Amino acid sequence: MATIKDRASVPAGSGLNDDIGEAKRLELYRTQVVLREAEQRAYDLFLQNLVKGTSHLSLGQEAVAAGFAGAMQKGDLSFCTYRGHAHTLARGVPVEKVLGELMQRDNGLMRGKGGSMHLTSVEHGVMGSYAIIGAHLPIACGAAWRAQYKGAKDVSVCFFGDGTTNIGAFHEALNFAAVWKLPVIFVCENNLYMEYTPISEVTAVEHPAADRAASYGLERIVVDGNDADAVYRIAQTAFTKARAGKGPSLIECMTYRHSGHSRADPAKYRPEGELERWKLRDPIKIYRERLLQFGVAETVIKGIDNEVRKIVDDATEACKAAPNPPFDIITTDVYADGGWAWRN
Amino acid sequence: MAELTYRDAVIRGIAQEMTRDPDVVFLGEDVAKAGGVFKATVGLYEQFGPLRVRDTPISEQAIMGAAMGAAMTGLKPIAEIMFSDFFAVCFDYIANEFPKSRYMSNGQVKCPLVIRTGNGAGSRFGAQHSQSVENWCMMIPGLKVVAPSSPVDVIGLLAAAVRDPDPVIFCEHKSLYATKGEVPDGEIVDQLGTAKILRPGKDATIVALALMVPRALEAAEKLKAEHGIDCEIIDVRSLVPLDTQTILGSVAKTHRLFSVEENPRLCGWGAEIVSIVADEAFYDLDGPPVRITTPHIPLPAADILEDVVLPTPGRIVDTVRRSLGS
Known part of the structure; x- marks a missing residue:
């Protein structure tokens, strides 16, 4: 079974290598704190019965979203799964819009028409969160095909979990992207569990994404997904490759989900001590220590924490005060004429 | 041209x-x-x-x-x-x-x-x-x-x-x-959501789609020539959007409705049209709407079997003739 020992096969964070610079590091830290605070708040609001439906949190996986978002340029496109809150927030979508959608209020990103699993913000490059496993890998290929056809320089980035590597669409998309040399980056967040079952129990290879890369003529890449610097560096490499017309990348980020699969899952299937071991490698803890190593003052870090906390508090209050969606949107936007008419 | x-x-x-x-x-x-x-x-x-x-x-x-x-x-x-x-x-x-x-x-x-x-x-x-x-x-x-x-x-x-x-x-x-x-020569652009009346008639409306359209037309010629039944043939063309106005208008004139569908019977497109006509034009009808479909079976491969299960001009003629009592 894949456990924390897999860390041994992951390249270590590169210590005091200051290739990233303080401004970017503070950005990477802040993004992770936004994701952590907003998702922790979503969980609290769920316990208060204010977040409805389901929700799939990325608590513990923030470094992947922050590292990739930090390497993206305006115009780059994100394709997410139902575990997409973090990737949506990381592209700069306001916390209030995301919490509003989770709370199914009229101020939500899609006014409650999509819900937690379908966060979409085209103006921020978030081209959707897809709740059918694997569906968005081919879709990201299509967006990348458009960039290639138009001679545009944007890159499509597709985030998915380890469980996705065992569905057909994963393999169709990888082959398709490789054959067409598309500017797309496939990012597997390997959090060790497909849903409730360890990925190692249902997968023929140790690294469910990276060990399949060779089948599609791609490099085998495994990265420490709890280290935002490591993720940011590998993301930059993949973006450079994609923008140069050299085709797709497949990157497996080793990480861990602090919460269960979804709100209904207490994650009792985890072996004793596993969560605690991974919490020692909490991406935000790691990053806070790194900032201190680089001489960032504790007051600066605390300042970011407080600023983000206030944003999330204000968003929470705004969402609690927001009205429910009106009934007249039930029949809007079924078709492009804005309505739902299927007959004359 | x-x-x-x-x-x-x-x-x-x-x-x-x-x-x-x-x-x-x-x-x-x-x-x-x-x-x-x-x-x-x-x-x-x-x-x-x-x-x-x-x-x-x-x-x-x-x-x-x-x-x-x-x-x-x-x-x-x-x-x-x-x-x-x-x-x-x-x-x-x-x-x-x-x-x-x-x-x-x-x-x-x-x-x-x-x-x-x-x-x-x-x-x-x-x-x-x-x-x-x-x-x-x-x-x-x-x-x-x-x-x-x-x-x-x-x-x-x-x-x-x-x-x-x-x-x-x-x-x-x-x-x-x-x-x-x-x-015709030159650019051709049609409109979705529009059915076409391919053959006007006064005794019965037959709605059909794709391959069933030429079969319905052939049946209509026989019905007219051999039985004196004058059928109006509507090529539905577009299931969504659905041109119900053309169909309802035709039924108001002929008072009878038949669908000819290649899809297997259950939940075929004709069921929706029959339902709409029953809801909205019930008192225009002089008899029950009738669906002529492929039966609820997987399609067999053999030519003689496949030919029997799809609606044919002969089956359309017989069904319409029996329904109209002639």
């Missing part, structure tokens, strides 16, 4: 739209260099080049997803799924992805794409290469569904589908590819 096959009309329709709009691109299995397994895309690769007409692997999910991603970000893709039976291996896109993205995103995501597919029986291919699946698609909110019966309609409705801002399923009937029809 020229005589064109249904197959060549597909080529002309795609070429017309690709010439008009450089954002129209085309992908599918064996569609480019080979010109398509039904030879319905011959010459497009040579005319529009390898960037716009692209062969794909046998990966229906990748084809559908790629079309969707391209459509969401500004292209107007036409994708081919070789046999409509293969919709079943990429049904996620048809049922969950491109029809729902606009709604779920509160109007942010647009999906203007066309899925062309070889639909229908008559080739003796058996149960997995012969189905009429238009009713699989008709029941999904957010999709439009079209099935032309003649070369001129192929061009006009294909052009309308490409120009439409919604995802459109375009069902080409495999057994019509070799049929011929008169096609």
